[in-house]
Amino acid sequence: MIGALRRILQAGQGVDVLLIETHISFVLVCGAAAYKFKKVLRTPYLDQSTLALREHACHEELRLNRRLAPDLYVGVVRVTGTSGAPELGGKGGPIDVAVQMRAFAQDGLWDGLAARGQLGASHVDDLAPLLARFHASAAVADPAGHLGSPDQVRTPLSQSLDELEDLTRATATAAVLGPLRDWEAAAFERLRPAMARRLALGRVRECHGDLHLGNVTVIEGHSTVFDGIEFNDELRWIDVMSEVAFMAMDLHAHGLAHLAHRFVNGYLELTGDYEDVYKRQSRRWPWCQGHETPQRRTPRPPKHGTRRACANWPMRCTKLVDVCRAKMCIRDRARTGAVAPAPRHVPWPLQCGWPWLRPCARATARWQ
Numbered sequence: 193m194i195g196a197l198r199r200i201l202q203a204g205q206g207v208d209v210l211l212i213e214t215h216i217s218f219v220l221v222c223g224a225a226a227y228k229f230k231k232v233l234r235t236p237y238l239d240q241s242t243l244a245l246r247e248h249a250c251h252e253e254l255r256l257n258r259r260l261a262p263d264l265y266v267g268v269v270r271v272t273g274t275s276g277a278p279e280l281g282g283k284g285g286p287i288d289v290a291v292q293m294r295a296f297a298q299d300g301l302w303d304g305l306a307a308r309g310q311l312g313a314s315h316v317d318d319l320a321p322l323l324a325r326f327h328a329s330a331a332v333a334d335p336a337g338h339l340g341s342p343d344q345v346r347t348p349l350s351q352s353l354d355e356l357e358d359l360t361r362a363t364a365t366a367a368v369l370g371p372l373r374d375w376e377a378a379a380f381e382r383l384r385p386a387m388a389r390r391l392a393l394g395r396v397r398e399c400h401g402d403l404h405l406g407n408v409t410v411i412e413g414h415s416t417v418f419d420g421i422e423f424n425d426e427l428r429w430i431d432v433m434s435e436v437a438f439m440a441m442d443l444h445a446h447g448l449a450h451l452a453h454r455f456v457n458g459y460l461e462l463t464g465d466y467e468d469v470y471k472r473q474s475r476r477w478p479w480c481q482g483h484e485t486p487q488r489r490t491p492r493p494p495k496h497g498t499r500r501a502c503a504n505w506p507m508r509c510t511k512l513v514d515v516c517r518a519k520m521c522i523r524d525r526a527r528t529g530a531v532a533p534a535p536r537h538v539p540w541p542l543q544c545g546w547p548w549l550r551p552c553a554r555a556t557a558r559w560q
Contacts, residue, residue, distance in 0.1 A: 193275040193287070194218045196275065196276055196278055197278045198211055198220055200277075200278070201222045209222045223295065225293070226293040227291070228253075229288060232246075237427070238424055239423075243288065243289065249423055251268055252422040254291060260400065261416050264294050265291065266293060267292050269290050269292045271288040272287060302409065302410075302415075305410070311446075315410070316451050316454050316458065318414060318415040320462060321458070322415060327399065328463075331397060333429050339396065339429035340391045340429055341387075341391060342380070345430075348427075349376060353372065353373060353376065395465070399432060399435045400428070403417065403438050403439045405439075407420075432463075436456060440456050
């Protein structure tokens, strides 16, 4: 049907129709319009095997993606006729259904920009506030529900490990799965309380679910996020910081660590969501990578009890966001007694009890 429809559109409009295939969809780009069709398939994580399921998925895709890209997603269109002579929006019963979108230039996709060395600070600076606003308005998961619960968060990783075990059985790779499972089990037990707390605090929301470079593009000079997950609730209802981490991870994978740190910093500045940012056990700030001074690659922390050192040490890095701001506020208040605005949250390094930050934490507690 897709091939026949492509030929009909080319003949009727006199333009080349581009066919883009993904693992679960076909997209026909015809001039200023694009039509996205769900493949007829069923996998462990999605079911598009019937017309009713595909139509429901199309309406969900429209609803969800209009939150971030309302101008791109036009509507849902039915395909009528026969598989050999299909017609978009014709009379009669539907044989399939598609999401109608506005086409956009492929050279604006972030993965392409990264490959050409054209993805820069302005792009991530544009994305951070967009994502912060989106997360602030997204639907919140039920604190007593299944979505976002520790066991649900763990399930996809457990399933992946099971699949890896089946695929690597009787190979040399199988030897690494035992230590990997041990690490996963230990990490899960350590993080279970944080996952439960984040769910209770409303940090699990109906997010995009697939925020990587291939799903962000530049349209009229602004970053636009599209193609969120509609086919699996568990992949979409996630902790907002998981969504941030996914984009940061993909920036790292493209060799853009400095943009990954800039993106995370920008998001944290806007949201203040420092509470459960992963606390590395090393004596090194997590986001210092890529922001070190040329004199010393890893800044040495000050001695315990030295308030001035606590205030000045982070300034050796170019951007430690509210952590730096909080300690500058502490220093200024200690010197002048002036009442300056405090950050909305005590940043997580002040909460975690690191020895050289305890004086700052005590001072912050007194002033709030």
